Amino acid sequence: MAKELHCGDIMDGCPEVIRGATEEEVLRKGAQHARDAHGVDKLDDDTVRMVKSKIREA
Numbered sequence: 001m002a003k004e005l006h007c008g009d010i011m012d013g014c015p016e017v018i019r020g021a022t023e024e025e026v027l028r029k030g031a032q033h034a035r036d037a038h039g040v041d042k043l044d045d046d047t048v049r050m051v052k053s054k055i056r057e058a
C-alpha cells in the first residue's frame with residue numbers, strides 16, 4: 001500500500017504531492033522537498049509528528 005503526503009495540507013497553497021512506498025520514504029522525500037521548495041533546513045520532532053499525521057494511504 002502506497003503512502004502520499006499533500007504538501008498543501010501543511011504549506012498553504014503548495015501543489016506538491018509526495019508519494020512513497022512507506023512512511024519513511026515519504027518523510028525522507030518530504031524533508032527534501034521542504035528544503036528545496038520551502039527553505040526548511042531541519043524538521044523538529046513536533047513538525048515530524050505533524051507531517052506524519054498528514055500522510056495518507058494512496
Ligand SMILES: [Zn+2]
Pocket residue numbers: 007008011014015016033037038
Ligand atoms: Zn511544498
